[in-house]
Amino acid sequence: MEKRLSDAAMEGNIATLKELLLEDPLLLNRTIVSCVSETPLHISSMLGHLGFVKELLSLKPELASEFDSHAKGYLEIVKELLLVDPELCMVRNQEGRTPLHVAAVKGRVKVVSELVRVKAESTRVLTDQAETVLHLCVGHNRLEGLKVLVEAIGKDDELVNWEDCDGNTILHIAVSKKQIETIKFLLAKTCVDVDALNTNGSSALDILIQSPRDLRDMEIEELLQESSSERPVVKHQHTDWLGRKRSALMVVASLIATVAFQAGLTPPGGVWQDDLTVDDNGNPVKDPHIAGTAVMAYTDTIECGQFMIFNTIAFLASLSIILLLVSGLPIKRRRWMWIQMVILWIAITAQVVTYFISLRHMSPSKVQGTLHEVTSISVLTWLVLISVVFIGNIIRMNLWVLRKYGYIKEKEVAVPNAEIDDDQEEV
Structure with missing residues (x-):
């Protein structure tokens, strides 16, 4: 089955790809976890089969952030894909996520940096839950990826303070997961609104107080209170x-x-x-x-x-x-x-x-x-x-x-x- 998939990638035959997936819906999943000589995505991108590449990414964007067996690495694959068509950054999978979302969740910092460099507006694409890529980084505790993204977006207060479908900003999520280093970074390097309220009317400090107590709470509480007192008392727009x-x-x-x-x-x-x-x-x-x-x-x-x-x-x-x-x-x-x-x-x-x-x-x-x-x-x-x-x-x-x-x-x-x-x- 994998041999037929490789042949389809070499030919750029989308019809064969669809037939193979009908026979085996988990074929692409096995490609990700198995050690094959070259991934179908790598093969089709090198041969310039743009339609086949787009079809693969629409079905499984995770392919863009996996290694190939030649140790060429996922970064090189991404660069090749983006040379073919930068718009591949905006392709969504069935979960509504783009390659940037997937790379951020998996902690592929170099891939995140390359995707943002080629297509900066991809940072503004939301998931089906109205989450930004910043939400995904914080939610999966990917601090290094978050730093790269914050540096790339610059002084974009709207994106930093964006609320998901529950009204939570990235600070709400960081506090709920008690990620002290992430909280320190957000308060020091961004204009995140400490007093922003979610749909339940809770600020980041309220979420901390309502959560089960542990040794990190005191330090987080001090960080939030200090940041709130240092910033001008202006309600969020x-x-x-x-x-x-x-x-x-x-x-x-x-x-x-x-x-x-x-x-x-x-x-x-x-x-x-x-x-x-x-x-x-x-x-x-x-x-x-x-x-x-x-x-x-x-x-x-x-x-x-x-x-x-x-x-x-x-x-x-x-x-x-x-x-x-x-x-x-x-x-x-x-x-x-x-x-x-x-x-x-x-x-x-x-x-x-x-x-x-x-x-x-x-x-x-x-x-x-x-x-x-x-x-x-x-x-x-x-x-x-x-x-x-x-x-x-x-x-x-x-x-x-x-x-x-x-x-x-x-x-x-x-x-x-x-x-x-x-x-x-x-x-």
Whole structure:
């Protein structure tokens, strides 16, 4: 089987490779652990079979960080591959990891250095758990690889303070694993935020206090406290951004809920003040009504139904936002804030529709022409504004996805500070 794999590598025959893997799904795994004369990846790269190389790396990126039997070493293999195509740095395996991720996990420091040198933006590619390559280094206790990466990325505070899917920065992970040397390095050589909070609202020091105690705890606690006191007391931009968003959402949602509640109690046209079921002669009237019911429900049932629907949407949407904000759930990540903002857009739009329904109902027939013009212009303006906001956020989301998966370089993404400033103006 291995001989057929080597022949396929020499020919660059991808179809044969796929057939072999169908027959034996563990074939490439055995290639990694066995001592063969030359790996299929080495053979195909030397012969320039780029398609075969890409297929191998997409199936098993670990091949790029293993030795061959000629002692040529994994670094030389990597260099040959990168000479063929630097974009191989961005190929992902089934676990969502690139060759840089795999090399970092395995502690291949020279390979990490070479990959970063050839494709610096590969450091910004995230795993499926939103982890950076720095998270992987710390998580697998690869301090030397971490040093190489930190030196390569320079003063990239955003990457150093990036949060994974649980909101943990690399400092959170280092403290949870009690890696004293890693913690010392991060505090001395990077701008890692000591006071950053994860989705559970825990800082690195909180994680230390909550973990089982041992002899290293005192030294780690002193390091964190000293670093926190030496640095300016400035809240992390991400946390500060979320705090301002939460406050703005709460104020606007409370206002909409109040207006919608009041509109529900006092609909346009008011309510009947008396009962009218029979006339003066005791005969049933044609259009009876009961005190306390909406006049609008008797005079214009269609508009009344529309008013009730949109007013209820505005009321319940705003209450949903308030409930989420005061629920105590760890909703501290941006994606949750975006969801709440979309709900708020729905509430505001429903409130706008409710306003125009009320305005039309209360206006006399002689001003219907003017009212129609005002309504048309206002609705058109509102739709344009909503479209601009929606398209703008879709573009930003696409840029984030492209940056996450490494399809665009860092310089093509908006500067973090500018992004935060723009966010402050949206609500």
